[in-house]
Amino acid sequence: MAKDGNCSLEFFPPKTSAGREKLLNDTLPALASLNPEYCSVTYGAGGSTRDTTVAAVEAITAAGQDVAPHLSFGSDNRETLQGLLENYRQLGVRRLVALRGDASVNDETGDERCIYANELVSFIRETTGDHFDIKVAAYPEIHPEAVSYSRDIDFLMAKLDAGANAAVTQYFFNVESYFYFMDRCAAAGITQPIHPGVMPITNFTNLMRFSAACGAEIPRWIRLRMEDFAEDSESAYQFGIEVISQLCATLIDSGAPPIHFYTMNQAEPVCTIAQNIGLLKGGNNDAGDQALQRSVA
Numbered sequence: 001m002a003k004d005g006n007c008s009l010e011f012f013p014p015k016t017s018a019g020r021e022k023l024l025n026d027t028l029p030a031l032a033s034l035n036p037e038y039c040s041v042t043y044g045a046g047g048s049t050r051d052t053t054v055a056a057v058e059a060i061t062a063a064g065q066d067v068a069p070h071l072s073f074g075s076d077n078r079e080t081l082q083g084l085l086e087n088y089r090q091l092g093v094r095r096l097v098a099l100r101g102d103a104s105v106n107d108e109t110g111d112e113r114c115i116y117a118n119e120l121v122s123f124i125r126e127t128t129g130d131h132f133d134i135k136v137a138a139y140p141e142i143h144p145e146a147v148s149y150s151r152d153i154d155f156l157m158a159k160l161d162a163g164a165n166a167a168v169t170q171y172f173f174n175v176e177s178y179f180y181f182m183d184r185c186a187a188a189g190i191t192q193p194i195h196p197g198v199m200p201i202t203n204f205t206n207l208m209r210f211s212a213a214c215g216a217e218i219p220r221w222i223r224l225r226m227e228d229f230a231e232d233s234e235s236a237y238q239f240g241i242e243v244i245s246q247l248c249a250t251l252i253d254s255g256a257p258p259i260h261f262y263t264m265n266q267a268e269p270v271c272t273i274a275q276n277i278g279l280l281k282g283g284n285n286d287a288g289d290q291a292l293q294r295s296v297a
């Protein structure tokens, strides 16, 4: 039976055995204290992480979590996707995050074809009926390739009309963008939950690069304050925790649906934020505490 949870957690599939061990032995047990509804596992552009994604899905499922593999057509054909869906079904997976994805930079076929997420959702419903709960992506600051604000909402609606159950947003630091987006979605007739995606600020240089590519705006005041801490990584970290804890508290106070944390396979930032906002109750959780200690070591 699907469980209710405080939040959902996103992981990427580790590339090395050390990364796998850390995820399964330290990061996941520490984050399990948050009682996540499900854990999602990303899928590399163009299907580039297919095997490692499946391996991570198997391992996290075996650890007792509900898992939502991310999925896109990439340059795969319908038979390959159908095989992957069947594989997930046999593993007991009941959730998916359906995406168009981006073309892989390593795509040797040179095939730049990207199949829109609404077509993938339709394909999943055609081939597997109602077996999977399907989430899709939403963009409060609008997808970088969108032709306009309103067309991006039209296409979100198309994904939901094709049979998706809910959406998870790209991360944002500007909470007003989420509230405005929610209003516009409601005005367009969207009734499904739109879960806010939250990215803890850890490696700010990487975050700036990634944000420029995915269209998430980093407010000027955050960038300037981070520059103050260029030589002081501890203060930069604490500032990031403070900013994201405040963002999460505002979202929760507004009645937003449960937050989706982009964990970047790290337990400590999400656990600290969760503690700050009351998602992670104090108390006796020795196993989780020990796993958290190991995960930061």
Ligand code: FAD
Pocket: 041, 042, 043, 044, 045, 046, 070, 071, 097, 098, 099, 100, 101, 102, 115, 116, 117, 118, 136, 137, 138, 143, 144, 145, 146, 147, 151, 152, 155, 158, 159, 168, 169, 170, 171, 197
């Ligand atoms: P779509 O919804 O298909 O939209 C893509 C663009 O095309 C938008 O600009 C939209 O306005 C437009 N559009 C949509 N439908 C149509 C249509 N029918 N006709 C014309 N235009 C249309 N990437 C990965 O590679 N792997 C992951 O695991 C991954 N996980 C993610 C998880 C979340 C929660 C989010 C928010 C993003 C994730 N991404 C991931 C990034 C995502 O793949 C990219 O943002 C990608 O560019 C768009 O995917 P989408 O599913 O939103 O695309």
